[in-house]
Each structure stands twice: as structure tokens, then as C-alpha cells.
Amino acid sequence: MPRSQAVANALSAKMRADQSEGSFYDDLGGRIYEGEAQQSDILPICVWTFTSVVPEQIFANADTLNVLMQADVWNSRIKGAQGCRNIHDKLVDLLDRADDVVADGYATVAVICQDQGSPRVEEDSYRQTSQWRLWALV
Secondary structure, three states, rough: OOOHHHHHHHHHHHHHHHOOOHHHHHHOOOEEEEEOOOOOOOOEEEEEOOOOOOOOHOOOOOOEEEEEEEEEEEEHHHHHHHHHHHHHHHHHHHOOOOOOOOOOOOOOOEEEEEEEEOOEEEEEEEEEEEEEEEEOOO
């Protein structure tokens, strides 16, 4: 398995681990996507992706990974900016400085939210975009 996929799998697993009522996963109805969502999907959703460079060029033979990630939380305008912010805050609580993100092939994975952004109107929804930095060490 490519290292980028191992880190992506670890992030996805972390976002999906707690499926209890009121969790990040529950608030989204499980609609958490890497790269892009289904266009017909209902809101709310979370879409995340690595953004700094093409991931395989970083991960192929590197002992250390240092990559940027972007996460977008989308919610209905009916739920308001605060509804979008509430879900996004759960993402930050889940990932920011988490010490339990485990990726195959890495001894340590660190995730830091560098910019939480603010909800903004986009057509009939609110979108909150955050910027993250990930470090992974062999």
C-alpha cells in the first residue's frame, strides 16, 4: 500500500471511529469524503484532501512526511453559520493535536489545525474551510 494511502486511511479511520450520537460522524450522517463528494449528496458533508503537492511524490521514499491538508465542512443555509461551525469544531476537537492517529509504516503521525476559517455562504449552503499540517515519521 502506498504511504499516502496509509495516511489517508488513518485520517479517515480517525474521523469515522466515534459513531455515537452527537459525534462528528453522526452529525454528518457518515458523509465524510476524501477528494470530492457525490454531487447529489445531501448536507451536511465533510470533504478533505491533501493540498501541498501530489501526495505520491512526497510519500514514495521519504522517512518524514510534511504535507498540507484542507478540510471543508458544508451545511445547509437553513442550519445557519453556527450549525456549520458546530460540526467543524467537532472536527478540530477530533483531529487537532490528536495522539491516536495511526498509519501503517509510520511510528508517529501529528495533525495540527493551522487555520480554522469561518463559515461563509456558498449558494444554498454554508462552507467552512480549514487548513491543516500533517507530519508523519517512520
